[in-house]
Amino acid sequence: MTKRFAVGIFEDEDVLLHAIENIRAAGVKIYDVFSPYPVHGIDDALGIERSRLPIAAFFFGLTGLSFALWMQIYMLGFDWPMIVGGKPHIALPAFIPVAFELTVFFTCHGMALTFFTITGLYPRFKVPVMDVRATDDKFVMAIELDETSSQFPRLTQLLRDNGASEVNQKEMTNK
Amino acid sequence: MATLTHQESATAEQLVVTDGARKTFITIIVAGVVVLILGILAAVLGWGAAGHGETAGHLGASAGHGVGASVHHEGSPVWLKRVLVSLWHSNVFFLGVSTIGTVFMAINYVAYAGWSVMVKRIAEALSAWIIPGAVIMLGIFLIGRHDIFHWTHDGIMDKGNPNYDAIIAGKSGFLNLPFYLIRTVVYLAIWAYFSYKLRQLSLAEDQLGGTVWFHKSINASALFLVLYAVTSSMSAWDWVMSVDTHWYSTMFGWYVFASWWVSGIAAIALTAIFLKQAGYLKALTSNHLHDLGKLMFGFSIFWTYVWFAQFMLIWYANLPEEAVYYNQRLGGFEGHYTGLFFFNIIINFVFPFLGLMTRDAKRQMIIMKIVCIAILAGHWSDFYLMFMPATLKGESGFLIEIGIAAIFLGAFLILFTRRLASASLVPVHHPFLDESIHHTT
Numbered sequence: 080m081t082k083r084f085a086v087g088i089f090e091d092e093d094v095l096l097h098a099i100e101n102i103r104a105a106g107v108k109i110y111d112v113f114s115p116y117p118v119h120g121i122d123d124a125l126g127i128e129r130s131r132l133p134i135a136a137f138f139f140g141l142t143g144l145s146f147a148l149w150m151q152i153y154m155l156g157f158d159w160p161m162i163v164g165g166k167p168h169i170a171l172p173a174f175i176p177v178a179f180e181l182t183v184f185f186t187c188h189g190m191a192l193t194f195f196t197i198t199g200l201y202p203r204f205k206v207p208v209m210d211v212r213a214t215d216d217k218f219v220m221a222i223e224l225d226e227t228s229s230q231f232p233r234l235t236q237l238l239r240d241n242g243a244s245e246v247n248q249k250e251m252t253n254k
Numbered sequence: 255m256a257t258l259t260h261q262e263s264a265t266a267e268q269l270v271v272t273d274g275a276r277k278t279f280i281t282i283i284v285a286g287v288v289v290l291i292l293g294i295l296a297a298v299l300g301w302g303a304a305g306h307g308e309t310a311g312h313l314g315a316s317a318g319h320g321v322g323a324s325v326h327h328e329g330s331p332v333w334l335k336r337v338l339v340s341l342w343h344s345n346v347f348f349l350g351v352s353t354i355g356t357v358f359m360a361i362n363y364v365a366y367a368g369w370s371v372m373v374k375r376i377a378e379a380l381s382a383w384i385i386p387g388a389v390i391m392l393g394i395f396l397i398g399r400h401d402i403f404h405w406t407h408d409g410i411m412d413k414g415n416p417n418y419d420a421i422i423a424g425k426s427g428f429l430n431l432p433f434y435l436i437r438t439v440v441y442l443a444i445w446a447y448f449s450y451k452l453r454q455l456s457l458a459e460d461q462l463g464g465t466v467w468f469h470k471s472i473n474a475s476a477l478f479l480v481l482y483a484v485t486s487s488m489s490a491w492d493w494v495m496s497v498d499t500h501w502y503s504t505m506f507g508w509y510v511f512a513s514w515w516v517s518g519i520a521a522i523a524l525t526a527i528f529l530k531q532a533g534y535l536k537a538l539t540s541n542h543l544h545d546l547g548k549l550m551f552g553f554s555i556f557w558t559y560v561w562f563a564q565f566m567l568i569w570y571a572n573l574p575e576e577a578v579y580y581n582q583r584l585g586g587f588e589g590h591y592t593g594l595f596f597f598n599i600i601i602n603f604v605f606p607f608l609g610l611m612t613r614d615a616k617r618q619m620i621i622m623k624i625v626c627i628a629i630l631a632g633h634w635s636d637f638y639l640m641f642m643p644a645t646l647k648g649e650s651g652f653l654i655e656i657g658i659a660a661i662f663l664g665a666f667l668i669l670f671t672r673r674l675a676s677a678s679l680v681p682v683h684h685p686f687l688d689e690s691i692h693h694t695t
Contacts, residue, residue: 120694133613164570172566 082223082251084110085234086209087243089218092118098220098241099124105237110221113213136190143185147178207251224248266460266678267534271671279667286660290337293653297333330401332649338398340655343641344662345394346493347517347634349387350510352666354518355380356449357482360475363452363468368689369545372538375679376525378456380518381449382673383666388442391493395438402645405429405499422499429496437492441485448478456681463683486511494637497644501579505564510640512557516602517633519549524626525674527619534679537691540617544695547616550629554606557633558599583639587648591639598639601632634659 156169195201213219355377409415459467487507523546642650
């Protein structure tokens with residue numbers, strides 16, 4: 080599927096933030112904004128809902144904790160009971176470090192994989208980029224156009240009025 | 255402050271301590287005195303046996319078993335011993351929390367942190383207790399050291415004396431009266447001096463403006479942090495660990511520091527919430543609370559980490575001279591401390607961990623308030639667990655201890671609020687004030 084975008088390039092963070100407010104106030108839906116570094120307050124300006132990643136993280140952590148405890152209790156308590164240092168077979172304090180490590184391991188790997196999957200930022204050969212300068216020193220705002228691109232002249236004017244240094248039209252093919 | 259624009263700047267705010275607030279503080283002290291007297295009466299007359307196991311009958315029973323708590327009264331009667339030990343206990347707790355105000359400020363200076371400027375004056379005011387706390391500490395030590403510190407007993411380090419204890423004698427190079435007093439005075443002097451210095455620089459900045467005070471504060475803070483890193487650890491050995499003279503733990507300095515530090519941050523957050531709810535600190539938002547909440551959450555875990563690191567190694571190695579520490583707390587003295595031992599982990603780790611886990615919880619005053627109070631009470635009982643088994647064996651209770659803690663709390667609050675009211679709540683000329691006002695997380 081091919082999507083068309085009006086892509087506005089901004090030079091400055093503050094100009095960008097004000098432009099976002101004005102353009103949203105004008106009733107235009109912004110597709111996304113790309114910046115070289117995290118901009119404070121941009122989530123609120125764009126009206127992005129808070130991520131639900133922490134909830135996923137909690138359950139990944141719970142999985143890791145359960146797995147670690149199950150693994151150690153099963154291995155050392157039932158499958159192959161051994162006396163280590165005169166402690167009981169199921170010696171919980173000794174299991175805590177591994178349980179902690181696996182909780183962290185599951186949480187961070189689960190979060191990273193979930194994040195890449197949901198945002199589509201996972202590594203691949205052909206990476207869709209609105210404008211490569213967004214990885215260097217420019218702020219890029221993308222607004223989705225319809226089939227005919229009839230709003231493009233109006234959007235160009237709107238973006239320019241709000242401080243965009245240039246406005247391009249871009250087609251993205253989404254597999 | 256949703257409407258705060260970029261041009262607007264915070265103005266000075268003067269705290270007025272109302273008569274109602276003063277009355278509350280006095281009431282806390284009076285209630286503490288009443289509870290203390292009740293506790294002393296209970297200990298002397300033998301009330302409340304079932305709850306605290308402090309009557310002669312109960313002790314007789316435990317002595318009758320022949321194992322565990324062998325009760326021998328040396329020196330003062332039990333109630334006086336309990337008063338002296340809990341004076342020392344509460345004073346170490348409040349003095350530590352008080353110093354954390356300065357440590358918190360120093361860390362924020364050195365890190366060039368901007369967000370914390372809004373609560374900086376609270377941290378400054380916390381240190382109002384250092385001087386009175388230092389005086390009380392030296393006073394208790396000079397009067398009641400025999401009831402608190404085993405190693406100060408006469409003849410304990412003299413070979414041939416009936417009191418002679420070879421292990422304690424081996425530590426006489428460090429644990430002797432002159433050196434101990436010199437160290438204590440040095441720690442307290444360093445803490446008091448830098449608290450005073452940073453406070454003066456901050457007040458001068460309020461009056462005169464300019465960035466010169468800020469840079470001077472950074473230099474003072476950097477020096478203080480180096481000294482504090484050493485003195486906090488050593489004071490933990492001296493004031494807390496040396497009650498268990500035979501025992502030692504290399505984690506102990508960090509353990510005590512973690513307890514003080516998380517309590518100090520809870521005290522700052524709690525004060526900020528009370529001030530906000532009383533209509534002060536207009537530019538304080540849920541963003542600042544969120545950061546304080548993150549610190550409380552993180553350092554509750556840090557405390558648990560240190561606590562567990564100390565516990566697990568001792569449990570695993572199971573060397574008698576180390577394991578006795580947990581023996582006393584887990585089941586020793588007829589299980590006198592077992593309940594508190596597990597309560598300690600729940601209130602200081604499980605509760606803040608689950609309570610402050612979500613973002614929303616850290617941004618809501620009511621949840622933050624509950625967790626702050628739990629952390630402060632929890633770490634007070636953490637210190638209780640450090641002091642009581644070694645000094646009072648199975649004879650500690652709660653009435654005397656809580657009474658004395660309430661007296662300390664009331665007195666602490668009077669001095670704390672007085673210093674809080676003596677300058678603007680917002681450091682109006684701090685170079686990072688604007689950053690703090692616009693802080694978002």
